[in-house]
Amino acid sequence: MQSHYADRLDEAIRRKRTPALVGIDPRLDQLPAEILQRAERAGGSRDEVAAAAFDEFCGRLIDVVSGLVPAVKPQAAFFEQYGPAGTAVLARVIRRARDAGLIVICDAKRGDIGSTAEAYAQAYLAGADPDAAPWAADALTVNPFLGQDTLEPFVEVASRRGAGLYVLVRTSNPGAGTLQDLVADERPIYRHTARMVEELASASAGQSGWGAVGAVVGATYPRELAELREVMPSVSLLVPGYGSQGAGAADVAAAFNPDGLGAVVNSSRGINFAYRREPFAEEFGETRWEDAVQAATVQMIADLAEATPAGTLR
Amino acid sequence: MQSHYADRLDEAIRRKRTPALVGIDPRLDQLPAEILQRAERAGGSRDEVAAAAFDEFCGRLIDVVSGLVPAVKPQAAFFEQYGPAGTAVLARVIRRARDAGLIVICDAKRGDIGSTAEAYAQAYLAGADPDAAPWAADALTVNPFLGQDTLEPFVEVASRRGAGLYVLVRTSNPGAGTLQDLVADERPIYRHTARMVEELASASAGQSGWGAVGAVVGATYPRELAELREVMPSVSLLVPGYGSQGAGAADVAAAFNPDGLGAVVNSSRGINFAYRREPFAEEFGETRWEDAVQAATVQMIADLAEATPAGTLR
Numbered sequence: 001m002q003s004h005y006a007d008r009l010d011e012a013i014r015r016k017r018t019p020a021l022v023g024i025d026p027r028l029d030q031l032p033a034e035i036l037q038r039a040e041r042a043g044g045s046r047d048e049v050a051a052a053a054f055d056e057f058c059g060r061l062i063d064v065v066s067g068l069v070p071a072v073k074p075q076a077a078f079f080e081q082y083g084p085a086g087t088a089v090l091a092r093v094i095r096r097a098r099d100a101g102l103i104v105i106c107d108a109k110r111g112d113i114g115s116t117a118e119a120y121a122q123a124y125l126a127g128a129d130p131d132a133a134p135w136a137a138d139a140l141t142v143n144p145f146l147g148q149d150t151l152e153p154f155v156e157v158a159s160r161r162g163a164g165l166y167v168l169v170r171t172s173n174p175g176a177g178t179l180q181d182l183v184a185d186e187r188p189i190y191r192h193t194a195r196m197v198e199e200l201a202s203a204s205a206g207q208s209g210w211g212a213v214g215a216v217v218g219a220t221y222p223r224e225l226a227e228l229r230e231v232m233p234s235v236s237l238l239v240p241g242y243g244s245q246g247a248g249a250a251d252v253a254a255a256f257n258p259d260g261l262g263a264v265v266n267s268s269r270g271i272n273f274a275y276r277r278e279p280f281a282e283e284f285g286e287t288r289w290e291d292a293v294q295a296a297t298v299q300m301i302a303d304l305a306e307a308t309p310a311g312t313l314r
Numbered sequence: 315m316q317s318h319y320a321d322r323l324d325e326a327i328r329r330k331r332t333p334a335l336v337g338i339d340p341r342l343d344q345l346p347a348e349i350l351q352r353a354e355r356a357g358g359s360r361d362e363v364a365a366a367a368f369d370e371f372c373g374r375l376i377d378v379v380s381g382l383v384p385a386v387k388p389q390a391a392f393f394e395q396y397g398p399a400g401t402a403v404l405a406r407v408i409r410r411a412r413d414a415g416l417i418v419i420c421d422a423k424r425g426d427i428g429s430t431a432e433a434y435a436q437a438y439l440a441g442a443d444p445d446a447a448p449w450a451a452d453a454l455t456v457n458p459f460l461g462q463d464t465l466e467p468f469v470e471v472a473s474r475r476g477a478g479l480y481v482l483v484r485t486s487n488p489g490a491g492t493l494q495d496l497v498a499d500e501r502p503i504y505r506h507t508a509r510m511v512e513e514l515a516s517a518s519a520g521q522s523g524w525g526a527v528g529a530v531v532g533a534t535y536p537r538e539l540a541e542l543r544e545v546m547p548s549v550s551l552l553v554p555g556y557g558s559q560g561a562g563a564a565d566v567a568a569a570f571n572p573d574g575l576g577a578v579v580n581s582s583r584g585i586n587f588a589y590r591r592e593p594f595a596e597e598f599g600e601t602r603w604e605d606a607v608q609a610a611t612v613q614m615i616a617d618l619a620e621a622t623p624a625g626t627l628r
Contacts, residue, residue, distance in 0.1 A: 027429075047448055077426055077433035083448025084405055086437075088398035111457060112391055112423055113487040115341075119391035123400075134361055134397025143425060145459035145482060149489030168459060173427040175463030182498035182506060189503065192496060 003128045004206030005139055005164030006214075006236055010261055012070035012103050017313040018301045019260065021105070021238070022065045023268025024074040024093065026054040030273045032289045051085035054078075058093040061272060064293045066100035068301065071138075073238075073266055076108035091135050098130050104137045105238065105264075109168065111143030111150060118153035125154070127161030139164030141216060141238070145179075148196050151213075158212050159204055164236075165213045167197045169228060172218025172241030190224065194232050201234040210236040210262070217255070219247030219265065226254035229262070237263035243270030243300070249307035256309040265304060271296045317442040318520030319453055319478030320528075320550055324575055326384035326417050331627040332615045333574065335419070335552070336379045337582025338388040338407065340368040344587045346603045365399035368392075372407040375586060378607045380414035382615065385452075387552075387580055390422035405449050412444050418451045419552065419578075423482065425457030425464060432467035439468070441475030453478030455530060455552070462510050465527075472526050473518055478550075479527045481511045483542060486532025486555030504538065508546050515548040524550040524576070531569070533561030533579065540568035543576070551577035557584030557614070563621035570623040579618060585610045 013019050028036070028050050039053035058074070065072065074097075079090035090106075097104045110120040126136035142154050144167050151167065158165050170180055170190040180190045194215070201211025211234045217225050219241035229237065237255050241247045242265050255263035274280040274296035275289040284292040305311040327333050342350070342364050353367035372388070379386065388411075393404035404420075411418045424434040440450035456468055458481050465481065472479050484494055484504040494504045508529065515525025525548045531539050533555035543551065551569050555561045556579050569577035588594040588610035589603035598606040619625040 075426075075430060077424075077430045077437070080437040081433040081448075083437065084398055084402035086448075087401045091398055109426055109457075110391075110423070111425075112389075113485065116389060116391045119395040123391070123394040123397065134395075134400075143423075143457050143459055145457055145493060146485050147487060147489030147492035147494070149487055149492075171427065171460050173461060173463055175461030178461035178463075178510065179459060179503060179506060180461070182496075182503060184496035184498040184503070189493060189496060189498070192493060196492065 003162035005127065005158065005162055005212050006208045006210035007206040008128070008138065008162070009071065009103055009164065009236065010208045010210070013261060013264070014313065016068065016070040018069060018304060019256070019264045019310050020069045020297065020301050020304055021071045021073055021264040021266040022069050022271050022297060023107070023266050024058055024061060024072050025268040025272055026057055026078050028053065030276060031057055032275070032286050047082040047085045050082040051089045054082070054086065055089045055092060059096055060290060061293060062093070062097050062100055062102070064290050065297055066097070066102055068297050071103035071105060071264055072097050073105040073107050075268065076106060094136050095130065098136060103139070105139040105141070105166065106135055106137035107141045109141050109143050111146050113146055113150050114153065117150050118157065121154045121157035125157050125161055125163035127158065127163030129161065132161050137163070139166060141166045141168065143168050144193050144196065151200065155200055155204060155213060163212070166216050166238040167193065167213060169193045169197060169215040170217045170221060170224050172220045172245055176218065176221070190228070191231065194228055197235055198232045201232065205234055210234060214238055216240065219252045220245055222251045222254060225252065229254055239263050239265045243267035249303040252304070253308040258309050258312070260310040260313040267300055271300065317476035319441065319472065319476055319526050320522050320524035321520040322442070322452065322476070323385065323417055323478065323550065324522045324524070327575060327578070328627065330382065330384040332383060332618060333570070333578045333624050334383045334611065334615050334618055335385045335387055335578040335580040336383050336585050336611060337421070337580050338372055338375060338386050339582040339586055340371050340392050342367065344590060345371050346589070346600050361396040361399045364396040365403045368400065369403045369406060373410055374604060375607060376407070376411050376414055376416070378604050379611055380411070380416055382608070382611050385417035385419060385578055386411050387419040387421050389582065390420060408450050409444065412450060417453070419453040419455070419480065420449055420451035421455045423455050423457050425460050427460055427464050428467065431464050432471065435468045435471035439471050439475055439477035441472065441477030443475065446475050451477070453480060455480045455482065457482050458507050458510065465514065469514055469518065469527060477526070480530045480552040481507065481527060483507045483511060483529040484531045484535060484538050486534045486559055490532065490535070504542070505545065508542055511549055512546045515546065519548055524548060528552055530554065533566045534559055536565045536568060539566065543568055553577050553579045557581035563617040566618070567622040572623050572626070574624040574627040581614055585614065
């Protein structure tokens with residue numbers, strides 16, 4: 001077993017021949033009606049009904065995508081919205097994805113100081129051994145705002161367990177620049193964060209050359225994405241913003257090395273709820289929502305292969 | 315019922331005549347042995363044993379401090395470390411504290427974009443109605459790194475529910491300056507964050523004049539604390555770093571207006587585990603850990619009254 005996170009991720013990308021990452025973003029008001037109704041018939045509190053519906057939806061979603069992509073990214077917030085019942089389903093969904101051979105990146109954007117950061121790391125970073133943490137993720141997204149010393153407890157736990165981290169460097173939202181684009185010492189804040197992340201990555205590199213510490217860089221800012229790929233040569237990227245947030249395959253081409261490695265590109269809503277969107281809504285409709293998930297995933301894989309160096313993986 | 319968060323907080327501070335805030339930071343390796351042993355005898359998985367021990371410890375801690383202070387601040391990470399069982403106990407601890415008349419600030423430092431931020435807000439911000447969210451906190455700490463647009467969903471939910479927010483502006487850890495002290499447009503990043511927070515606060519002010527949006531400013535940097543008090547006149551402060559992290563009552567004096575309002579000062583370990591520290595360890599010992607909690611809380615209240623404008627509340 002490859003125990004370094006980046007080595008495990010590279011192996012998974014090579015095996016599936018694509019860097020497509022499927023976000024798991026369950027939303028109660030967009031679930032297929034049959035799943036909701038079954039959960040309602042089973043009864044329970046509002047949170048328990050939502051949790052049961054998420055359990056079925058995410059499990060079936062994983063069954064569809066596990067043969068197609070190397071990794072999934074559950075968004076913790078959508079599970080936490082339904083309280084402890086939701087967090088229990090998040091743990092089950094992560095285990096089910098790992099059992100299906102997927103790399104799991106838990107998108108929880110945690111960040112805190114000292115022993116508190118370590119507690120979060122213990123909670124989410126299982127790494128190579130799925131029994132090592134209650135939410136058994138391979139990797140976790142983290143927020144660098146509190147400073148470099150607050151990333152270190154995450155890095156220590158990750159290195160010990162063969163787990164990975166993705167530090168927010170340049171996010172995909174319209175207001176990302178409020179703080180991240182401010183210029184200090186002639187460079188934007190995202191470049192200062194990038195330098196910190198490159199240092200942590202080069203100090204934690206696996207056989208692949210990539211560090212256990214990666215970075216989140218939004219697809220919605222292609223110029224910054226190209227710039228950040230260049231200044232962080234040891235840093236594996238997680239690129240959100242593809243699909244529903246507006247970026248296309250050409251926008252993410254610069255995230256990759258010529259061999260097609262170095263990044264995973266995430267799509268969440270565009271795949272999870274493809275049955276509600278054209279061109280898939282007309283073809284499949286709600287009763288065939290899993291076929292829509294499959295078609296949207298296959299489409300994304302093809303688009304990335306066509307317009308980026310990821311095509312060399314095919 | 316006062317429904318605005320800041321009005322409810324001011325009323326609680328006036329009623330208890332102190333701005334002392336007790337952090338709830340349970341750590342398995344520091345709990346009194348009798349509590350741990352009782353949880354172990356009841357059986358269950360490692361996480362269930364820890365959760366049961368936290369349930370008893372935090373409940374008894376709340377019973378001791380609820381007559382003394384206006385508010386408590388549970389740290390989500392220490393509960394999450396023990397998985398879904400831990401998050402269920404966090405929900406119970408928050409309810410128990412509210413039932414005891416305490417204001418509850420959940421320290422979870424969440425931050426994400428758009429509808430994801432809204433999901434976190436829905437999860438934690440109960441505000442004036444404890445049934446409005448699964449973790450029924452009055453207020454939540456949030457991270458501003460992703461930008462102003464990512465704070466807005468939190469502000470909307472908070473305003474609707476009479477809940478509060480504390481945005482990280484200048485944290486208490488040694489490496490806080492890595493990003494927060496970088497100087498852009500002749501001002502450190504923490505001043506840019508402060509301007510954003512002051513705008514959100516003045517736009518959400520209650521009868522007290524304080525906004526629903528407050529700020530976290532560490533006690534360990536007294537000069538920045540004084541500067542930030544001055545430039546954020548509408549912003550109620552949450553001041554961590556007192557006690558175990560090294561700051562004393564004199565260091566936090568500048569956080570207050572002359573009437574003793576405008577801030578709450580947090581101590582966690584120094585109170586939770588006072589029985590393990592001098593001067594309380596010798597006097598009380600482990601079997602009288604609750605007496606040590608009480609003595610440490612009374613001492614902190616007296617120190618704040620002596621060395622800060624909070625003395626005018628007595």
